[in-house]
Amino acid sequence: MNRTLKRVLGLAGSAVLGLAGAVTFASAAQAHHPEITGLTECTEDGGWTVTWQVTDWAHGDDIPAGVISEIETDGEFNEGSAIVVGAELPQPGSGDYVEGSQTFGADVPSASLKITAQWIYDGKTITESRDSLVPAPGDCVPEEPQPEGYVDVYTDCFGINVWAWNESEEVLSEFTIETSDGFSETVTPAVGEDYYNYFEVTDPEAGLTVTVSVDGELYDTFEWTDNPLCHYAAVESSCVDGLTFTLTVPEDGEETTFYFYNYTTEEEFEVTVAAGGTDTVNFPAQSEEFWVYYEIYTDKDFVSGETPWYPCPPETPSESPTPKPELPKTGSSLTIMISSAAALIVAAGVIFFLMRRRRAAQDW
Known part of the structure; x- marks a missing residue:
């Protein structure tokens, strides 16, 4: 082979190997x-x-x-x-x-x-x-704070519980609560100061509904629902005596268990009443309000709820009658009367004397 050709091929081979190495590294x-x-x-x-x-x-x-x-x-x-x-x-x-x-x-x-x-x-x-x-993603406009108002409503044997609260401190929601028996109230609870109210059913035959609106818009209307077991218990609330539950199971009923728990005192009772039987459970009055949780259940049914108790409102003391003003007294009243009478007698004597002298002068 021509030496020049061999040299050219050798250089070409080296270049190819070098290029291959560069490509491999790259x-x-x-x-x-x-x-x-x-x-x-x-x-x-x-x-x-x-x-x-x-x-x-x-x-x-x-x-x-x-x-x-x-x-x-x-x-x-x-x-x-x-x-x-x-x-x-x-x-x-x-x-x-x-x-x-x-x-x-x-x-x-x-x-x-x-x-x-x-x-x-x-x-x-x-x-x-x-x-x-x-x-940047474009024009980012600050979001206006929005109210965060929430409502929780549930019914029990004796009434309807309404719980409303706010979670946005910047914008507070306004809640309007209206009942079918004429109650109406509008509240704006601060964050952490929840609104809570219990609406008792005073006439089970008429029933009870509660309508809740949030910021002027209807949230929902809640209806009290009756349960046959609810008629097994009656509650009487007295600010003097406390809460008294009267438990009565009808003759055609079945053995029923009643459970009660006072959240404040942690006092609890469990009473079982046979068909046709009756019993009572009392929670004495306290210095502050308390709530009693209850359960009524048989082998076939179950119902639960909570009942509040409130102490007597503080009495407003009556105002004392305003004493009549009196003139200052100096000496006894008898002395004043005697002095006045004496003055009148002297005055009368003077007048009589003057009248006699006047007549005598006219005679002359």
Whole structure:
């Protein structure tokens, strides 16, 4: 073979090998780099957040995971961020990612993040970086605070319980409660000062409904529901004597168990009454209001509820009668009378004397 040709072929072969090595190294480097995704959303105050998700980009499962070695970004990460130096990047096939978020004001137009990671592969350390720039999500308008009013209503044997409360301190909801027997009330409870009222059924045949409106809009109308077991118990509330439950099981009924529990004193009773029998349970009056939870049950049915007790209202002391004003007294009244009489006698004598002298003068 021609020496010149051999030399040319040799140089060409070296070039090909060198190019192949360069391509192989470049492919290994390009096979390892972080992948960054930024997801943005507005915040209630008009600012915005970006949630960064970082994962590995690699060719196969046999390639080791990369480790974050450097982070460059515009702002601070929020507490709990997993994007930190030393964090391992999940393999792309796993579907996992390393996540962290940042919060910016409305005056920040964009956010950027640059991640540098390292891989140790075939005895070599490969370092690759990727960066991402995300714009703000647009005009983020501060959200107006909204009321958070809630209502809970339930019925029991003797009435309807209404519980209403607010959870937003910025905007309080207004609750209007109306009953079918003429009661009406509008309240705006502060946060932590819940409204609670118990509406007793005074006429079981007429029944009772409670209508609740929130901020002028109808929330719901609740109807008292009767239960045959409810007729087995009657309650009498006296601010002097307390709560007295009279338990009566009709002749055609069956053995019934009554359970009572005072939340305040933790006093409890359990009474079983046979068909045709009767019994009473009393909770004495206390210095403060209390509630009694009760259960009435047989082998076939069950009903429960709560009954309140309230102390007597404080008496308003009656006003004392205003004493009549008296003139100051100086000496006894008898002395005054004698002195007055004497003065009148002297005056009469003077007048009589003058009249006689006048007549005498006329005679002359």
